[in-house]
Amino acid sequence: MDSFEYRKELAKRVNALVVVYEFETGSSLKFAAVQTALEEAGVSISRQRWSYIKHGSGFAVKDQPLLEAITKFFGVDSEFLLDLSSPPSEDLQRRIDHVIRLRRANVAKVATRALGQLDPELAESLVRAIEESADPSESRKP
Amino acid sequence: MDKHVEEVLDQVGAAPGDDLETVLGKVEAVVGMPLRLEAPMHKWSGTPLTAAMAFHERHISLFYAPHRSLVYQLHCIYHEIGHVLLQTECRHISKTEMNALSIPIEGVITAYARKLNPTETIASHNFDLHEIDRTRLTPAARDFEASEEMVENFAYALAARIRERPLTRMGEVFA
Numbered sequence: 001m002d003s004f005e006y007r008k009e010l011a012k013r014v015n016a017l018v019v020v021y022e023f024e025t026g027s028s029l030k031f032a033a034v035q036t037a038l039e040e041a042g043v044s045i046s047r048q049r050w051s052y053i054k055h056g057s058g059f060a061v062k063d064q065p066l067l068e069a070i071t072k073f074f075g076v077d078s079e080f081l082l083d084l085s086s087p088p089s090e091d092l093q094r095r096i097d098h099v100i101r102l103r104r105a106n107v108a109k110v111a112t113r114a115l116g117q118l119d120p121e122l123a124e125s126l127v128r129a130i131e132e133s134a135d136p137s138e139s140r141k142p
Numbered sequence: 143m144d145k146h147v148e149e150v151l152d153q154v155g156a157a158p159g160d161d162l163e164t165v166l167g168k169v170e171a172v173v174g175m176p177l178r179l180e181a182p183m184h185k186w187s188g189t190p191l192t193a194a195m196a197f198h199e200r201h202i203s204l205f206y207a208p209h210r211s212l213v214y215q216l217h218c219i220y221h222e223i224g225h226v227l228l229q230t231e232c233r234h235i236s237k238t239e240m241n242a243l244s245i246p247i248e249g250v251i252t253a254y255a256r257k258l259n260p261t262e263t264i265a266s267h268n269f270d271l272h273e274i275d276r277t278r279l280t281p282a283a284r285d286f287e288a289s290e291e292m293v294e295n296f297a298y299a300l301a302a303r304i305r306e307r308p309l310t311r312m313g314e315v316f317a
Contacts, residue, residue: 102196109197111225113218114190125185126205130196133180133203 001084003060009084011056016088016096017074018054023099023110034073043069094120098127105134147296150227151303160304162216169223176201177226179219182208193218195225202226217297224296 018029038045052058067081079086154168170177186207193206204222209215
């Protein structure tokens with residue numbers, strides 16, 4: 001992968017994580033939140049560097065501790081950003097798919113009351129129930 | 143009680159004797175959007191998922207798992223109403239953090255159950271709110287816990303305001 005492809009792929013992956021984050025938390029991800037969380041993990045990041053990563057511009061960011069800290073912040077396997085040829089984990093792929101489906105149904109926010117982790121089947125059941133509860137006029141065309 | 147929770151409850155105007163339908167109507171008036179209680183999710187019975195809500199473009203859907211205790215079932219719905227009204231936002235937490243939280247959150251829920259209604263045993267485990275070691279939680283996990291705690295607080299406070307009516311009658315809306 002040349003530098004251009006690397007930057008574009010990294011940006012694509014980080015932006016996918018941001019989209020999932022923003023949907024799951026119902027809030028937009030501010031740079032300050034990223035910076036604070038990374039600092040807590042002992043890694044510093046400048047606004048400019050975050051911008052390079054997100055836009056696939058500037059220098060290719062290959063700093064391993066930084067990329068690891070970013071994956072930790074998003075709660076995904078570090079492999080996802082450290083090896084850009086690796087596929088997303090099943091869990092992450094499912095989360096991305098769910099966000100795409102819920103966005104297509106024009107759902108702005110979801111909250112759950114769960115006393116523990118949702119297994120994939122239960123998460124699928126939740127997403128399907130939400131999709132079915134959308135009025136046809138509220139859904140975007142696929 | 144959290145002042146914000148109290149203010150929101152005042153705004154809703156829930157009164158003794160209100161049934162769920164009335165409460166939903168009052169909440170709708172505050173939110174300015176139709177609130178739709180969806181059919182019970184039988185698939186969720188006995189799973190960790192007790193209730194959920196989704197903000198659609200022009201309405202809000204509330205989902206719940208049927209439960210043998212109608213009081214508990216209503217509580218789960220009130221919890222989601224709390225999310226709708228309080229517009230709680232939490233920072234993203236990782237899977238590890240979520241796993242670490244599963245017991246503390248249950249602890250918060252049962253602790254509040256005991257605090258507001260000490261004679262009723264809602265859950266099988268009894269954790270005390272003070273038993274939660276918050277220092278072991280990451281900042282994101284603490285935010286998450288605080289947000290859930292506030293919504294749980296809301297659910298119990300709402301029930302406390304309307305529970306002057308016999309509990310058995312609260313289940314009529316599900317009949």
